[in-house]
Amino acid sequence: EIVLTQSPGTLSLSPGERATLSCRASQGVGNSYLAWYQQKPGQAPRLLIYGASGRATGIPDRFSGSGSGTDFTLTISRLEPEDFAVYYCQQYANFPRTFGQGTKVEVK
Amino acid sequence: EVQLVESGGGLVQPGGSLRLSCAASGFTFSSYVMRWVRQAAGKGLELVSGISASGTYTYYADSVKGRFTISRDNSKNTLYLQMNSLRDEDTAVYYCAKVGGSGNYDVPDYWGQGTLVTVSS
Numbered sequence: 001e002i003v004l005t006q007s008p009g010t011l012s013l014s015p016g017e018r019a020t021l022s023c024r025a026s027q028g029v030g031n032s033y034l035a036w037y038q039q040k041p042g043q044a045p046r047l048l049i050y051g052a053s054g055r056a057t058g059i060p061d062r063f064s065g066s067g068s069g070t071d072f073t074l075t076i077s078r079l080e081p082e083d084f085a086v087y088y089c090q091q092y093a094n095f096p097r098t099f100g101q102g103t104k105v106e107v108k
Numbered sequence: 109e110v111q112l113v114e115s116g117g118g119l120v121q122p123g124g125s126l127r128l129s130c131a132a133s134g135f136t137f138s139s140y141v142m143r144w145v146r147q148a149a150g151k152g153l154e155l156v157s158g159i160s161a162s163g164t165y166t167y168y169a170d171s172v173k174g175r176f177t178i179s180r181d182n183s184k185n186t187l188y189l190q191m192n193s194l195r196d197e198d199t200a201v202y203y204c205a206k207v208g209g210s211g212n213y214d215v216p217d218y219w220g221q222g223t224l225v226t227v228s229s
Contacts, residue, residue, distance in 0.1 A: 035215045037153075044203055044219035045145075045153065051212040088153055092214050096169055099153040 002027055002091050006100035012108040019076040021103045023089035028069050033093040036065055036074045039102075040085045048087075049074060079105070110134040110218045112204050117223030124194050124227070130187040130204030130220055138162075138182035141207035143216060144189050146200035146225075156202070157189060172198075194227045201225075 003026040013019055023034065032052035037045035047056040049065035052072055062077040076083055084107055089100040116128040128144070143158040157178040158167040166178050177190040187204050201224050205216030 031212070033212070033214070044221055045216075046219070047208075047215060047217045050208070050215045050217075054212070056217060090153070090215070095167065097155045099155075101152050 001096055002029065002094055002098050004089050004091060004098055004100035006087075006089060006103045008103060009101075010104045010106060012106050013079055014108045015079050015081055017079050019074075019079055019083070019105055021074040021076075021087055021105075023067075023072040023074070023100050025070040025072070025091060029072075029091045030093040032068050032072075033091060034065075034067070034072050035090045035092065036063075037088045037090065038083075038085050039088065045088065076105075110206065112206060112218060112220035114202065114204050114220045114223035117202065117225045119226045119228065120194055121229050122195060122227055125190070125192045126194065126225060128189040128191065128202055128204075128223060128225070130189075132185045132187065132204075132206070135206065137180075137185040141214075142180060142187045143205045143207060144178065144187075145203045145205055145216065145219075146198075147203070147222075148197075148200040151200075154200075158207075159187070191225070194225075196227050199225060199227045 005024045007022045034052045036049040039045045053065045064075045066073050086102045086104045088102050111133045113131045120126050144156045146156050159178045163180050175193045179188045201222040203222045204220045206218045208217035
């Protein structure tokens with residue numbers, strides 16, 4: 001099973017700042033089959049990024065993903081008020097599909 | 109517009125059973141893999157089960173194997189999860205999710221709002 005470790009656990013930033021979230025895998029994620037989701041309280045997760053760097057439909061270009069192998073990054077170039085949420089990474093190279101424990105981006 | 113609406117959650121005693129449903133609309137249901145993902149309160153996400161577009165192939169997490177059964181009725185555009193021998197640790201919000209495609213896009217791209225399952229005596 002591929003274990004995904006996200007860091008930091010909480011990121012305290014102000015609107016307009018840049019957010020950099022990390023997702024590290026316990027073994028290589030083949031084909032960069034790594035996705036990122038955003039989840040707000042009381043809501044379902046929303047797909048942001050697939051294939052490590054592909055933006056899902058309707059996702060603003062301030063969200064970008066990068067990385068390969070075991071190290072992946074989600075970057076939000078300029079935080080908007082609606083971006084404060086919890087972010088999860090997920091690998092889909094192997095079964096079981098696994099998720100990271102999440103990074104909370106909160107208002108500083 | 110893609111819509112996924114779960115139902116069937118509720119309070120059940122340990123050892124009991126529950127059947128979740130997910131009504132799908134806004135896309136060709138019979139063409140897509142579907143999955144159930146759960147989230148315990150304040151916790152992360154766990155893929156519980158998945159089913160191929162035709163219903164031929166299924167997947168279960170080790171934590172539910174032998175107790176849960178996923179199925180679908182493509183004539184009714186509905187996904188199901190039969191949950192038996194429920195345990196306290198099955199308490200969670202259960203989401204149904206549509207998978208975007210294959211290969212690079214083999215990820216849940218649309219999710220329902222979830223239905224809460226509470227296992228407690």
